[in-house]
Amino acid sequence: ALSGQASGPLAGVHALITAGPTREPLDPVRYLSNHSSGRQGYAIASALAAAGASVTLVSGPVALAPPRNVNLVQVETARQMLKACEDALPADVFVSVAAVADWRPARAATKKLKIKAVDTEAPAMELAENPDILRTLSNKRKHRPRLVVGFAAETHDVEAYARAKLERKGCDWIIANDVSGDVMGGADNEVVLITRETSERWPRMGKDEVARRLAGKIAAELGHDGG
Ligand code: CTP
């Protein structure tokens, strides 16, 4: 439950966060997904709530406890995630941390597929493109959040790829995640904060610390930094 009278630098701010993977069904027992743990997104939701924001966390399936003082909306597919985000608008800030599956099986069978029945060739799976949630919210005419923050996991040319993503998606900031090391699924992260004008490399630090720093940056940007 959300407390009525929040205090802190983000009091009165509604923050919308996506986190975790999405899960795209092939049939009732099989799906396409990825290895996102949800840790960084959950840490950001917690840090924003601790700073006084009213937080809606739209999460794919993860093995994490719901953060305190956060409105958790659990979804499975990318399309459900987009719908839940649109239902949560208006928001002052959107932080898109989810590892959204770019593609889904074009058709989800209602009965378990008998894949082995086709015993001569490997079966083909037709894919359909999922909606891009970050791009969709960045390009809203009515109800575009004032600050839209994306994530980009890259193994090489981190800044250049991330800046291209910022342009393509129309967001304001990108947190570029350098995943060339051992940060995936771990407690630490190595990020570069990229804005339209600047880029700032942060030292390797815990995901909780990345979340707190980002919450501070968001508070300063939204003009509720307590000063
Ligand atoms: N994202 C999203 N919806 C999608 C795909 C991505 O909202 N269907 C968001 C992610 O939450 C992240 C950002 O877009 O904030 C970048 O995601 P990423 O997968 O790195 O970028 P893509 O454009 O999908 O490119 P690629 O996977 O080819 O690197």
Ligand code: CA
């Ligand atoms: Ca992607």
